[in-house]
Amino acid sequence: MENGEIPENANEHCPGPQSESAGKSDDCQGCPNQEACATAPKGPDPDLVAIAERMATVKHKILVLSGKGGVGKSTFSAQLSYALAAMDFQVGLLDIDICGPSIPKMLGLEGQDIHQSNLGWSPVYVESNLGVMSIGFMLPNPDEAVIWRGPRKNGLIKQFLKDVYWGDIDFLVVDAPPGTSDEHISIVQFLQATGIDGAIIVTTPQQVSLIDVRKEVNFCKKVGVPVLGVVENMSGLCQSLVDFRFIRGTGTDEQIDVTEKVLECMREKAPELLDLVAISEVFDSSGGGAAKMCTEMDVPFLGKVPLDPQLCKAAEEGRSCFVDQKCWVSAPALKSIVKNLLAANQWTEETAMNE
Amino acid sequence: MENGEIPENANEHCPGPQSESAGKSDDCQGCPNQEACATAPKGPDPAVIGNVQNLNTIMFLLPLLFFDAQLKAELSLIYLVAIAERMATVKHKILVLSGKGGVGKSTFSAQLSYALAAMDFQVGLLDIDICGPSIPKMLGLEGQDIHQSNLGWSPVYVESNLGVMSIGFMLPNPDEAVIWRGPRKNGLIKQFLKDVYWGDIDFLVVDAPPGTSDEHISIVQFLQATGIDGAIIVTTPQQVSLIDVRKEVNFCKKVGVPVLGVVENMSGLCQSLVDFRFIRGTGTDEQIDVTEKVLECMREKAPELLDLVAISEVFDSSGGGAAKMCTEMDVPFLGKVPLDPQLCKAAEEGRSCFVDQKCWVSAPALKSIVKNLLAANQWTEETAMNE
Numbered sequence: 001m002e003n004g005e006i007p008e009n010a011n012e013h014c015p016g017p018q019s020e021s022a023g024k025s026d027d028c029q030g031c032p033n034q035e036a037c038a039t040a041p042k043g044p045d046p047d048l049v050a051i052a053e054r055m056a057t058v059k060h061k062i063l064v065l066s067g068k069g070g071v072g073k074s075t076f077s078a079q080l081s082y083a084l085a086a087m088d089f090q091v092g093l094l095d096i097d098i099c100g101p102s103i104p105k106m107l108g109l110e111g112q113d114i115h116q117s118n119l120g121w122s123p124v125y126v127e128s129n130l131g132v133m134s135i136g137f138m139l140p141n142p143d144e145a146v147i148w149r150g151p152r153k154n155g156l157i158k159q160f161l162k163d164v165y166w167g168d169i170d171f172l173v174v175d176a177p178p179g180t181s182d183e184h185i186s187i188v189q190f191l192q193a194t195g196i197d198g199a200i201i202v203t204t205p206q207q208v209s210l211i212d213v214r215k216e217v218n219f220c221k222k223v224g225v226p227v228l229g230v231v232e233n234m235s236g237l238c239q240s241l242v243d244f245r246f247i248r249g250t251g252t253d254e255q256i257d258v259t260e261k262v263l264e265c266m267r268e269k270a271p272e273l274l275d276l277v278a279i280s281e282v283f284d285s286s287g288g289g290a291a292k293m294c295t296e297m298d299v300p301f302l303g304k305v306p307l308d309p310q311l312c313k314a315a316e317e318g319r320s321c322f323v324d325q326k327c328w329v330s331a332p333a334l335k336s337i338v339k340n341l342l343a344a345n346q347w348t349e350e351t352a353m354n355e
Numbered sequence: 356m357e358n359g360e361i362p363e364n365a366n367e368h369c370p371g372p373q374s375e376s377a378g379k380s381d382d383c384q385g386c387p388n389q390e391a392c393a394t395a396p397k398g399p400d401p402a403v404i405g406n407v408q409n410l411n412t413i414m415f416l417l418p419l420l421f422f423d424a425q426l427k428a429e430l431s432l433i434y435l436v437a438i439a440e441r442m443a444t445v446k447h448k449i450l451v452l453s454g455k456g457g458v459g460k461s462t463f464s465a466q467l468s469y470a471l472a473a474m475d476f477q478v479g480l481l482d483i484d485i486c487g488p489s490i491p492k493m494l495g496l497e498g499q500d501i502h503q504s505n506l507g508w509s510p511v512y513v514e515s516n517l518g519v520m521s522i523g524f525m526l527p528n529p530d531e532a533v534i535w536r537g538p539r540k541n542g543l544i545k546q547f548l549k550d551v552y553w554g555d556i557d558f559l560v561v562d563a564p565p566g567t568s569d570e571h572i573s574i575v576q577f578l579q580a581t582g583i584d585g586a587i588i589v590t591t592p593q594q595v596s597l598i599d600v601r602k603e604v605n606f607c608k609k610v611g612v613p614v615l616g617v618v619e620n621m622s623g624l625c626q627s628l629v630d631f632r633f634i635r636g637t638g639t640d641e642q643i644d645v646t647e648k649v650l651e652c653m654r655e656k657a658p659e660l661l662d663l664v665a666i667s668e669v670f671d672s673s674g675g676g677a678a679k680m681c682t683e684m685d686v687p688f689l690g691k692v693p694l695d696p697q698l699c700k701a702a703e704e705g706r707s708c709f710v711d712q713k714c715w716v717s718a719p720a721l722k723s724i725v726k727n728l729l730a731a732n733q734w735t736e737e738t739a740m741n742e
Contacts, residue, residue, distance in 0.1 A: 006538075007364035017364070033364060068487055069456010069565045070591075099566035100454055100599045142598060145567045145606035150537030151361070153568070178456045179486035179564070180532045181540065207703050208461075211529060212487040219532035237624055237667060244665040246628070255664075262663060269657045276649060277642075278631040278665065280624060284700050313671050316594050 007033055048193060051161045054120075055194035058092070058172045060347065063187065063199040063225065067212025069178035072233035072305070073202045075315045076334075077175035078106040080200075082320035083338040085130040089170040092123060094160060095134035096187055097177035098153045099146050104136035108318025112137055120165035133164050150182035157186050170347075178212075180219040188223045197345065198228035200302065205235055205285035210293050217297050228345065229302035231337055232290035234283055238306040238329045241276040282307060300344065303337040305330050435580065438548045441507075442581040444555045445479070447734065450574065450586040450612065454599025456565035459620035459692070460589045462702045463721075464562035465493040467587075469707035470725040472517040476557040479510060481547060482521035483574055484564035485540045486533050491523035495705025499524055507552035520551050537569035544573050557734075565599075567606040575610045584732065585613035587689065591621045592672035597680050604684050615732065616689035618724055619677035621670055625693040625716045628663040669694060687731060690724040692717050 006014045013027035021028075028034045055061070064080070066073040074097070081093045095103035104110050104124075112124045114137045123131030135146065135156060148156075166172065174191075177183055188196065199220050203213040213230065220227050246262040247255045266273045294301035305311075308330035314321045321327035321334065342348045361369045368382040376383075383389045442448070451467070453460040461484070468480045482490035491497050491511075499511045501524045510518030522533065522543060535543075553559065561578075564570055575583065586607050590600040600617065607614050633649040634642045653660045681688035692698075695717035701708045708714035708721065729735045 007362060009362050009364075068489075070458055071456075074595075099568055100456075100602070102455075102595050102598075105595055105598065143601040143605055145602040145609065147567045147572060147606055147609065149361070149569050149572060155367070177566070180534045181486055182536050182569075185534060185536060204457075206699055208489050208492055211489075211492065214530040215487070215532040218530055219534055222532065222534065237669060239667050241633070244667050246663045246665055248663065258663070262660065265657055265660065270652055273649065273652065276633045276635065276645070278633055280626050280631050280667075280696065282624060282694065282696050282699065284696065284703050287703075307669065309667065309669050309671065312593055312669065316671050316674075 009033070047158055047162055048190065051158070051190055052194050054161060054164065054166065055172075055191065057168045058166060058194075059170045060197045060345075061172045061174065061191060061195065062197055062228065063174045063176060064202065065176050065184070065199050065216050065220070066178050066202045067180075067214070067216040068203065068209045071178075071202050071204045071209060073178070074102040074106055074175050075311065076200075076202050076231060076233065076305075077173050078103060078315065079311075079321055079334050080338060081107075081130055081132075081171075081173050082322060083335060084171050084173075085127055086320070086322060089129065090168060091130045092166045092169045092172045093130065093132045094164075094172060094174045095132070095136065096157050096160070096174060096183050098135050098148060098156060098183070100177065101134045101136035103132060103134045103175055106315045106318055107132055109137070110142070110318070114138060117165065121160075121163045123164060123166060131166065131169075133160055153182055154186040157183060158190055161190050180215060184219065185223075188225060192224070196225050198226035200228050200341070201230045201299075202233055203230060203290050204233055204283050205281075205287075205289040206283040207287045209283075210287065210290065213290070213293065214297065217299055227299040228341060229300035230290050230294050231302050232304045234307040235285070235289070235304035236306050237280045237282050237309075239278060239309060241278045242274055243309075244278065279306075302340050303333060305333045305337070434545055434549055435577070438545070438577055439581050441548060441551065441553065442559075442578065445553060445559045445581075446557045447584045447732075448559045448561065448578060448582065449584055449615065450561045450563060451589065452563050452571070452586050452603050452607075453565050453589045454567075454601070454603040455590065455596045458565075458589050458591045458596060460565070461489040461493055461562050462698065463587075463589050463618060463620065463692075464560050465490060465702065466698075466708055466721050467725060468494075468517055468519075468558075468560050469709060470722060471558050471560075472514055473707070473709060476516065477555060478517045479553045479556045479559045480517065480519045481551070481559060481561045482519070482523065483544050483547070483561060483570050485522050485535060485543060485570070487564065488521045488523035490519060490521045490562055493702045493705055494519055496524070497529070497705070501525060504552065508547075508550045510551060510553060518553065518556075520547055540569055541573040544570060545577060548577050567602060571606065572610075575612060579611070583612050585615035587615050587728070588617045588686075589620055590617060590677050591670050592619055592623075592668075592674075592676040593670040594674045596670075597674065597677065600677070600680065601684065604686055614686040615728060616687035617677050617681050618689050619691045621694040622672070622676070622691035623693050624667045624669050624696075626665060626696060628665045629661055630696075631665065666693075689727050690720060692720045692724070 006016055010033060011027050011031040015021045015025050023034050064073055064077045077093060081091050085091045093103060095101050107126045109124050109126060109132060115122045123133045124137060125131045174187060201213055201216050203209045217227055245257060246259045247257055291301045306329050308327055310327045311321050311330040314327055321331045361371055366382050366386040370376045370380050378389050451460055451464045464480060468478050472478045480490060482488050494513045496511050496513060496519060502509045510520045511524060512518045561574060588600055588603050590596045604614055632644060633646045635645055678688045693716050695714055697714045698708050698717040701714055708718045
């Protein structure tokens with residue numbers, strides 16, 4: 001990365017357009033970019049200066065990453081933002097998932113537009129202290145696929161960082177897509193000069209997820225982003241027994257729904273069963289789950305969040321899970337994780353002092 | 356895509372290297388590729404000539420190598436011809452896509468491959484998820500290496516009629532992140548298609564990462580000349596997933612890949628009641644595990660409860676789920692697969708879910724989907740005729 005990005009049409013051993021020998025080395029012979037590299041000025045990207053100005057009013061930047069997709073990263077980013085806003089912090093939430101932007105839906109902001117002011121692009125505000133930015137607000141038709149290669153995605157991410165006016169905020173939460181590719185390399189490149197407090201990595205308990213999380217942890221180590229901690233999501237389904245359906249029969253054609261009869265049976269014969277909570281592991285954690293992986297990789301383990309159908313519903317409907325008691329399974333776990341995070345980084349006292 | 360791929364270092368409003376105004380428009384001023392674009396020949400996508408079957412074509416192309424500025428472009432031409440040759444022995448190509456990550460696409464690809472192999476088809480499974488390759492684990496092939504022969508790279512065989520290729524086999528350290536930008540990922544995908552010797556196979560199942568970006572554009576570009584039978588799109592029931600699936604369906608329509616159908620995965624957790632744990636108390640600190648007592652209570656007072664199966668919706672399908680979306684978008688709905696902890700376990704352990712009865716919840720559903728797929732495309736009779 002020091003010597004600039006290697007262009008797609010460059011020769012095989014391209015030294016990099018920003019290197020000293022760019023355009024002049026033997027490997028540059030015949031490369032279509034040779035002349036441009038030999039004559040172009042080397043130096044830092046001027047856009048980075050603009051980004052630094054925007055980020056000067058942002059106290060803390062947190063990346064939310066995952067190795068694997070579908071682990072609940074955006075759900076976590078959304079609920080983290082709600083939690084921080086509820087604690088009276090000023091929060092910005094930036095969605096850099098260009099192909100699959102989930103954040104607008106999860107904050108109940110579908111259909112909103114981005115407005116521009118003389119200060120720049122204005123985030124869309126869910127609450128007065130929680131502003132959101134996503135490509136989701138820019139798509140005329142939400143069903144239209146965003147079929148972009150890496151460079152174009154990078155361009156938009158840079159533009160988000162350069163043009164969005166966040167104002168004075170305590171936390172900028174950046175929700176990334178899964179993986180370790182263009183978006184991740186770019187966001188680190190663009191923000192590193194101004195300081196990234198760290199990354200939270202979300203995973204589920206099973207081994208296929210943990211394999212990818214290990215890669216993500218190693219990505220962070222490689223690019224110099226501190227790992228604030230790992231969250232294990234979907235850590236077992238937890239639901240009141242009476243909220244299940246019950247069936248007899250094992251073939252797909254022979255299923256008979258017997259829910260009513262079962263509840264009646266319980267009421268008559270064993271009423272003590274009615275207030276039970278049933279837990280199913282769902283995603284096999286016999287490998288030790290995320291906690292064990294954190295010990296092995298020497299990164300903090302922030303906590304587990306159960307698989308809570310009510311949390312899914314809250315995400316679908318764009319609500320905070322902390323507002324009512326519906327998410328009694330998952331909200332306490334999330335709250336505890338946020339508190340761990342703030343305490344471990346000593347962010348609570350800092351803001352209290354500033355008030 | 357008509358106007359060629361926009362190079363990474365191109366100007367912002369690049370018209371595309373293959374467009375009429377390439378190198379000549381105002382937007383081209385100052386672009387490093389300006390001269391090359393202005394002088395390079397325009398023409399139909401080289402992939403169109405990929406139908407050629409033999410090496411004589413490459414000899415024909417050799418004179419073009421004298422033009423330095425076009426060297427890279429012409430090498431691409433050769434790659435595409437080589438890909439066409441490899442794909443000539445592949446009867447059907449199926450892409451497995453999803454809009455959203457984590458919906459069970461790789462699990463589905465693995466089990467689909469197992470199912471087809473069990474039906475005595477010759478199957479190849481190509482994993483083009485470069486950053487998060489799950490396929491080796493799901494087929495029980497972790498730690499395997501790729502061997503080369505004079506015919507090319509050899510897939511890793513799970514069974515004699517099921518071969519697998521993935522970057523997962525090439526990583527010296529499985530924990531090491533593959534931090535590659537798009538162009539490098541494209542290069543590897545191209546190499547997989549060019550260098551892997553599949554032999555005569557009935558199905559090539561291509562497992563893609565989620566989204567609609569480099570890998571997806573590339574795999575379609577590289578394979579389209581040789582024909583893609585279609586794409587299966589995997590989703591989960593909730594709306595955040597369906598939003599992304601709609602995008603994926605539109606991607607397929609836009610690039611001309613038929614949608615073979617949509618699979619709704621994790622369609623409700625289905626588990627024997629006695630396999631649950633039971634607790635009392637709602638706060639995280641007050642939970643008391645009462646599983647043993649509960650089972651005893653059931654045995655004594657209501658033994659008819661012991662052979663019940665409990666279903667939880669988990670992922671809200673009140674929006675109508677994938678079936679409704681398929682009707683709206685006029686694409687086939689292939690079926691639902693329940694969320695089955697035993698299927699997760701089988702995936703973790705690299706096993707087929709069809710071999711024993713453990714996956715009694717999900718295996719019938721998967722089998723039914725595979726049969727629907729084969730019937731709808733009339734692929735069963737074809738192979739039967741060839742035997």
